[in-house]
Amino acid sequence: MWMRQVKNTISEALAQPSQCCFCGEPIKDETPVLITLDLGDNQTQSMGTHGLCLQERLHPSIPFVAPDEVGSD
Numbered sequence: 872m873w874m875r876q877v878k879n880t881i882s883e884a885l886a887q888p889s890q891c892c893f894c895g896e897p898i899k900d901e902t903p904v905l906i907t908l909d910l911g912d913n914q915t916q917s918m919g920t921h922g923l924c925l926q927e928r929l930h931p932s933i934p935f936v937a938p939d940e941v942g943s944d
């Protein structure tokens with residue numbers, strides 16, 4: 872069991888959300904949106920994206936607030 876936890880910790884450390892998973896560009900001047908996939912069996916995969924890149928790909932009927940928009944009122 873602990874091996875799996877170590878493995879998850881390592882993959883999370885490797886998956887720094889420094890590159891956008893949609894456009895491939897670095898995420899520098901904004902808070903990355905972290906997408907975590909639940910792969911079942913306690914396995915997860917995380918990836919980062921620009922808020923705008925995710926918003927462009929979401930259907931307009933899906934509510935989404937980018938991190939930089941949260942609490943900015």
Ligand SMILES: [Zn+2]
Nearest residue numbers: 891894921924
């Ligand atoms: Zn992007």
